Amino acid sequence: MDLNLKATELSLALPGTDDLPEIKTTTTTTSNQIKTNKRSSPDIDASVTDESRSAPTPKAQVVGWPPVRSYRKNILQGKKVEPEMGSGMFVKVSMDGAPYLRKIDLKVYKSYGELMKSLEEMFACMIGLYSENDGYKGSKHAATYEDKDGDWMLVGDVPWEMFVTSCKRLRIMKGCDARGLDL
Amino acid sequence: MNNNQMCESDGKSRTGSGTGEYFITYPDQVLENVLENVLLFLKSRYDRNAVSLVCKSWYRAEAYTRSDLFIGNCYSVAPRRVTQRFTRVRSVTIKGKPRFADFSLLPQDWGAHFTPWVLTMASAYRALEKIHLKRMSVTDDDLAVVAHSFPNFKELVLVCCDGFGTSGLAVVVSECRCLRVLELIEDEVTDDEVDWISCFPSDGVTNLESLAFDCVESAINFESLEKLVARSPLLKKLRLNRHVSIPQLYRLLIRAPRLTHLGTGSFSPSEEQPQNDSSRESDYLSAFAACRSIVCLSGFREIAPEYLPAIVPICANLTSLNLSYANIDAEQLKPVIRLCHKLQVFWVLDSICDEGLQAVAETCKDLRELRVFPIDAAENAEGPVSEVGLLAIALGCRKLQSILYFCQQMTNAAVVAMSKNCPDLVVFRLCIIGRYRPDCLTGEPMDEGFGAIVKNCKKLTRLAVSGLLTDKAFCYIGQYGKLVKTLSVAFAGDSDMGLKYVLEGCTNLQKLEIRDSPFGDSALLSGLHHFYNMRFVWMSSCRVTREGCLNVARHLPRLVVEVFRRDEEEGGERGDFVDTLYMYRSLDGPRADAPRFVKIL
16 A cells, blocks of 8 residues: 555645645555554555545544544455554564463564564563574574574574564474474 | 540540540540541542551551542652552552653553563552553563452453563463453554464353453454353453454344443454345344344444444434544434434544534534544544534534644634534544644634634643644733643744743643654753652654753752653754653652663753
8 A cells, every 4th residue: 555645745735725735546545554553654545436425525534533442444345353463573472381472573683683582572581592503502592493494493494584584473482392393 | 637636645545534534535536437448439639649648557547448549640659669658559540651742742662561560560469350441561470460460350451551462462362350340442462373362261141341352453263252152141342343243243143232332343244245235134133123222333443334324223222432443424323323312422524524624513512522523634634523513513512522633724714613503522633634834714824813712612631732822822821721631743843932932821731742743952941840749751853952942850859750762762952952852750860670771861
């Protein structure tokens, strides 16, 4: 969805004068305006489609107007609303022995080092960084991930960029279990 | 400051000559003890605030006996200050984000974190029993802290909160053995694929009195739920999510006939069930008939309207009915609403049209609260309800106290009629969805209608305006709205005068939220005398400049003046004007957790 920046400009013209921004013909209807409260979305979405309304001109929709909470807006469409996470790459992280999952946004990190540091803090444990020669020497836990094909791999195997695009979820295992994972 | 200066500084009184006074050790202490015992009966926080101002001794006694804490703005005071003053708290209510956050006007990571509060309370309030949060960001970790820190924990109520998931819920339900109330209302709960319903302790009976999870989007383990209900003899309130079908609802109802509040779940058949399964209809009717105690009914999240008549047996007892997720028309509503003579609260979709509202007006003479939500929120949509419906309600429901009404067109006459026929109105929120829309009959602005509301409704404390409005409307509001505490304005007014009228006239104003209105710096200045008395002021897409905001901040050092852009761009300004201004008083200065894009002046 493109940002239609000109159309977002607040026009304080006299009420009644229709200061119409360019309306993009898109196939998006109001039903695609499904956003959760949390998302900072593109400001407007021109609703042009079907309606042969007697209203003079189709007005561009404004963010947060009318003041109806988004999950109410969705009932008409009967759509299942998943709480959106925004545009990040969120993956679930579980740790053996921890009572609940966490979620992290992989886009936030630029390297394995950053990711590991963050995981360490999160789970307050030591995760060794895998290295070709040493394996997970001396550490109690190992980070593994499930890739696009459903295989469980050790974190650190592949170049970072490849990891980010193929990782579906993370699991921090006890170090001894991880050794069973073959490369 | 002691108003009882009978004694020497050593605390002993003298026997005055001939007075026969008794010897009292530490009369101050006795007085405080007496006071404490009296104050235990004082529940209202307004009364308690007054008491605490009398003198130091009363301040101490009040602080010692306050068990219910209410924090209207989580940033108005630091958690530590609170726990140091009030040491024996059992119940905490905290409100966070401003209401416009519900409509995507607040950036995602703005704040209102529960974490600093829960960590401070974990050590200070070991006897805490109840936590009630509204518009706060709550993490699973926070919920874990709650579960681990308060051995007597009984009630968790989360309204419009986010940041947590089913894993956090699992920790709470498994560890809080005294849990009586778990109410999740309009929260965003992430699906962590944890079967939290199965995490309730499985031994013996539970203490559960109220369980509400209608906003939880993830599927529920029905067998566990059924067993849970079966071993919760105290359960009175149960609100199911849309993953519970009618046949499942039936099974729960026969196990819990003493329910008083029910959220029905989807209210449609399950996928396996054949449609038009009329053999079961009589079962459903009798299940509802057995629930003689239900007074509050909601749910209907994916209603199959042909099943609605199943609730007929309980209609006569209902005081509250929420059909605001049910896309039904007037013909489907009438057989049900015609029986609801005792109804006081009614939430519904405008799909019932003016005709449906007329039916409501004919039967529900005791109606106190009405909310009519739009099924189609587009500005150029056909409006199924209009001034006709509003007028019908005004004439039929004379006891109305609170109304929220979405429509596409309105007349001043209908609004004036409501102001005259419903003198008990406390909350009047009219949302004409088309912006700047005038009276559809006369073409005039909606000034006179809203003017009549503030003039005639002497008890009005909450007002939301819409439609074409000039400064005149605000002149009326400032002149007559002396009791107004909350005011919502959008796309209204001509000039600074509009806001000036309000800030100068509405002496009891506490919460002001304005968007897209031409109010600027000089209007803002006219409120300097009052901002410290308010919970917050929100102005977005108005004509306030950075300089204007700085000016306010300079004049009022204890006011936290936040400036930001909705799209999280740094700087806060969009063109010449500030995108969003959000300000509130604080005892502890600017908050430390403000994200990068929020500038505190």
